[in-house]
Every structure is written in structure tokens, then in C-alpha cells.
Amino acid sequence: MTDRLQDFDPELPEDFDSPHAEYARLRQQCPVAWTEGLGSFWAVTRYEDVKRVASDSATxxxxxxxxxxKVAYTGRRPPLHLDPPEHTPYRKALNPLLSLDRAETFAPRARELTRALLAPMVSRGGGDICVELSSYLPVHVFGEWMRIPEDWLDTLHDNGRAFILAVHSNxxxxxxxxxxxxxxxARALIALRHEHxxxxxxxxxxALLQARHEGEPLPDELLVGTVRQVLVVGMVAPMVMIGNICVHLSRDKALQQKLRCDPSxxxxxxxxxxxxxxxxxGFARTAVCPVDLGGRTIEPGEAIALIYASANRDEAVFPNPDEFILDRPNIAQHLAFGRGPHNCPGIHLGRMQLRVAxxxxxxxxxxxxxxxxxxxxRWPEIGALSVPLRFA
Structure with missing residues (x-):
């Protein structure tokens, strides 16, 4: 392809903090960085560049x-695998079911599940918050949202977690x-809905079965791909985020007590x-034409990673970016749920689970x-998969 020098190695061993130190280096020295690792790609690390790439779905x-x-070995899974306007019918079918009001109807069930999962950990004086709680909570909440038969949920948890760990292990x-x-x-669930x-x-x-695009039903295989995507996509972020939060609060006991004393x-x-x-x-895009970004030229067909985790610690946007600042004045600008046509549709369901947990x-x-x-x-996520805690 080229004789480019590698700017960083995404396959080096990491700990909880090391990726953030590496992205701080890249933002300062090489904000649009090239690597041959993980199949070769560009990593975009600054806030404005990440926002631009995420928002411009034509380029x-x-x-x-x-x-x-790249993990799509088994077919295309809308809406994430399609560009506008092809992806729009799938989002249009799902978005009303992910509204704020709809998400909050699942809060009592999420609270009940969290208490049940916590109870044995509390009685033992601790446990692994990811393995024992946050790997299960989003599966059951999403299972409720998807109206999956209850006796399928353990299988969904095991298969979903096995897939996630396989991705992380590359x-x-x-x-x-x-x-x-x-x-x-996914096929079994669609067959069940056809029957009932x-x-x-x-x-x-x-909703997906009833959706129409230009008067026609959504194609069968793409419909299967959509249900397959939805089955897993809501599991990962809450699991990792609950672990991340617990790591931070273990390190900052004053903040932990402050939040405990004032849950508001x-x-x-x-x-x-x-x-x-x-x-x-690790969410990726591909340029359709030569693009100048951060002083580098990205050629058509080259993969681009949107490093949201780096963009949200960009010093140019968030002063003292590595510090936790409650009520940060511009917090609404963060990109944790993405930007543009592929922003996270489950934003309200995700926030609700984190709050309740x-x-x-x-x-x-x-x-x-x-x-x-x-x-x-490991890529594409960043954060904790296992967080052993001791409770007092």
C-alpha cells in the first residue's frame, strides 16, 4: 500500500489507564495516526476531527x-452496516421504541434486577461487578425491551459474552x-413473531417486520441482520461503563461518599x-475520496477509527480533561453516544441502566x-471487563 511509518501499535498490552496516556500523546504529536495493526487503519483522536468524520456520512x-x-464475517447488519438513506427505514422503525419515556418504563425492572444481582455479592462482602452484575443487567433489560422469551436470556448472555470476548481476543x-x-x-425470534x-x-x-421502504418490506436477510445487531449492541457499553465507574469510585472515595450521600x-x-x-x-468509517485531515491525506478505501474515548479528553474542548469535574459546563458536548446519522439510538436506555446500577x-x-x-x-471497546470489589 504505502511506505508509511507506523505512528502507534494498537496491539500492545494495555492496562486501565494506558490507552488514555497514548491518546494524549497522539493528540499532541500525531492527531491523525497510521498503524498497520488490526488490519491497518487511521486513528482520529481530536474532538473536532472525530466529530467531522462521524457527522459527514457522504464522505x-x-x-x-x-x-x-473488522468483525462482519457473517453478513450485513443494519442500521450500522448501511449508509443513509438505506439505513433510515431501520432506524425509523426502532427509534420510537427507544424514546426517553419508553426507556424509563424499564427502570423498575432494571432496579429489581440490580438488587437481585447485588444481593449475593453484598452477603459475601464483594465480588466482580462486571462478571456478576454488569454482564447480566443489560442482557435482561434488552431482553425485556426486545420481548425475548425469558428462557432464552441465559443463552443470549452466554452467546453474547462469548462473541464480545472473541472480538477482544481478536x-x-x-x-x-x-x-x-x-x-x-435472531432467525428464531423472527419466526416466533411471524407465528405470534x-x-x-x-x-x-x-416493528421491523411491519416497516416498509418504498412500499416494500425490508429484505429478509437484512431484517435478520438487524435483529442480530440489536441482540448484542446494547450489551457491551453498559457492562464496560459500570466497571469503569466502579474503578474510578474505588480510587476516589470522597466522590463515592458524596454521591452516596446525595443521589440527586x-x-x-x-x-x-x-x-x-x-x-x-473502534467505530470505523471509510473515505470515498482523498481527504486531508489533521495534516495527513487519507486515501479512498482506507479504514478510519473514530477514537471517541480520545475526543472526549481533548484538551482543546474539555479543560483538565483527565479530571472528574461534576457539572462540567460544556458536558453536553461529549461524544460518548456518537454524532451524525449513526449516533447511538439506545442513549436513553443506556443512561437509565447506568443511573439505576x-x-x-x-x-x-x-x-x-x-x-x-x-x-x-481490547479493541473496539475501551475499559473494564472484570472489576473485583470488596464491599463494606
């Missing part, structure tokens, strides 16, 4: 490659195998945690701290 498309490392054959299991679940239709105002699969501060804290520990760095963890404990090493994720 930077998602239909060639939507994530780094094991293509395991990714493909576990993805195919999730496709089987539900109200499309309440059921996402029924938790929604604002969640926004700053989302900025500080944005769980995504943090409220319940703080209410169930008088103090918690780390009791062992934190295991971190």
Missing part, C-alpha cells in the same frame, strides 16, 4: 467497514462461530463518567474498593 461511509477490528474463527449462534437466535405477532408499538421485531448528583455524574470513560474507540450499588454498600487486578477490554 465517510460505514458500509465498507464499521468497526475495528480470534476471527471464534467471532464467526459465536456470531452465527446469535444469527440463529405482537404490537409493533411495543415490540422491536414486530448521580445523573450529572453519569455524564462526566461517560465523557471520561467513553467505552468506544450506580444508585443501587451505592445504596447497598457503605464503601467499596478494588480487591484485585482489573482486566481490561
Amino acid at each position: 465517510f461511509i460505514t458500509s465498507v467497514q464499521n468497526v475495528i477490528p 480470534k476471527p474463527e471464534v467471532m464467526k462461530e459465536t456470531s452465527l449462534r446469535l444469527y440463529d437466535m 405477532p405482537q404490537d409493533p408499538a411495543l415490540d422491536p421485531t414486530s 448528583l448521580i445523573p450529572a455524574a453519569i455524564e462526566e463518567f461517560l465523557r471520561l470513560y467513553t467505552p468506544y474507540r 450506580l444508585e443501587e450499588i451505592l445504596a447497598a454498600t457503605s464503601e467499596f474498593e478494588l480487591s484485585g487486578p482489573v482486566t481490561v477490554s
Whole structure:
């Protein structure tokens, strides 16, 4: 391809803090960085550049490659794998079911689940908050939202977690195998809705089956791909974010006590945690023409990673970016949920789960701290996969 020098290595071992130090270096020295790792790509690290690429869907498309490392071995999965206007019917069908009001109807169930998952940890004096709580909570909340039969949820949890871990381990054959299991679940759910239709105002699969594009139903395989995408996409970020928050609060006992004493501060804290520990760095785009960005020329067909986790610590936008600042004046500018036509549609459902989980963890404990090493994720996520805690 070229004789470019590699600006960074995405495959080096990482700990909880090291990626943020590396992205700070890149923002200062090489804000649009090239690597041969993970299949070769450009990494865009500054806020304005990330925002530009995410917002300009005509120049930077998602239909060639939507994530780094490339994991779509088993078919296209709308809406993420399609560009506007092809992706629009899928978003149009799902968006009403992800409104703020709709998301909040699941809060009581999320609270019940969180308390049930916390109870054995509290009785033992601790446990792994990711493995025992945050890997289950989003599966069950999304299961409720998707109206999946309850006896499917353990299988969804196991298959989804196996797929996520395969992606983090960069094991293509395991990714493909576990993805195919999730496709089987998607086809089974669609068949169930054909046999027993539900109200499309309440059921996402029924809404997709009823959706029309230019008067025609959505194509069968793309419909399957959409349900497959939805089954997993809502699992990862809440799992990682709850772990990230608990790591931070274990290190900052004063903030932990402040939030415990005044839970009304938790929604604002969640926004700053989302900025500080944005769980995504690997969503990808591909330029359709030569583009000058950050002093570099990106050629057509080259993959571009949107490093949201770096953009949200850009010193030019967020002063003292590595500090937690409650009620940060410009917090609404953070990019934790993306920008443009592919911004996260589950923003309200995600915020609700983080709020409820943090409220319940703080209410169930008088103090918690780390009791062992934190295991971190690999690309495309960034953050904690295992966070052992000791409860007081």
C-alpha cells in the first residue's frame, strides 16, 4: 500500500489507564495516526476531527467497514452496516421504541434486577461487578425491551459474552462461530413473531417486520441482520461503563461518599463518567475520496477509527480533561453516544441502566474498593471487563 511509518501499535498490552496516556500523546504529536495493526487503519483522536468524520456520512461511509477490528464475517447488519438513506427505514422503525419515556418504563425492572444481582455479592462482602452484575443487567433489560422469551436470556448472555470476548481476543474463527449462534437466535425470534405477532408499538421485531421502504418490506436477510445487531449492541457499553465507574469510585472515595450521600448528583455524574470513560474507540468509517485531515491525506478505501474515548479528553474542548469535574459546563458536548446519522439510538436506555446500577450499588454498600487486578477490554471497546470489589 504505502511506505508509511507506523505512528502507534494498537496491539500492545494495555492496562486501565494506558490507552488514555497514548491518546494524549497522539493528540499532541500525531492527531491523525497510521498503524498497520488490526488490519491497518487511521486513528482520529481530536474532538473536532472525530466529530467531522462521524457527522459527514457522504464522505465517510460505514458500509465498507464499521468497526475495528473488522468483525462482519457473517453478513450485513443494519442500521450500522448501511449508509443513509438505506439505513433510515431501520432506524425509523426502532427509534420510537427507544424514546426517553419508553426507556424509563424499564427502570423498575432494571432496579429489581440490580438488587437481585447485588444481593449475593453484598452477603459475601464483594465480588466482580462486571462478571456478576454488569454482564447480566443489560442482557435482561434488552431482553425485556426486545420481548425475548425469558428462557432464552441465559443463552443470549452466554452467546453474547462469548462473541464480545472473541472480538477482544481478536480470534476471527471464534467471532464467526459465536456470531452465527446469535444469527440463529435472531432467525428464531423472527419466526416466533411471524407465528405470534405482537404490537409493533411495543415490540422491536414486530416493528421491523411491519416497516416498509418504498412500499416494500425490508429484505429478509437484512431484517435478520438487524435483529442480530440489536441482540448484542446494547450489551457491551453498559457492562464496560459500570466497571469503569466502579474503578474510578474505588480510587476516589470522597466522590463515592458524596454521591452516596446525595443521589440527586448521580445523573450529572453519569455524564462526566461517560465523557471520561467513553467505552468506544473502534467505530470505523471509510473515505470515498482523498481527504486531508489533521495534516495527513487519507486515501479512498482506507479504514478510519473514530477514537471517541480520545475526543472526549481533548484538551482543546474539555479543560483538565483527565479530571472528574461534576457539572462540567460544556458536558453536553461529549461524544460518548456518537454524532451524525449513526449516533447511538439506545442513549436513553443506556443512561437509565447506568443511573439505576450506580444508585443501587451505592445504596447497598457503605464503601467499596478494588480487591484485585482489573482486566481490561481490547479493541473496539475501551475499559473494564472484570472489576473485583470488596464491599463494606
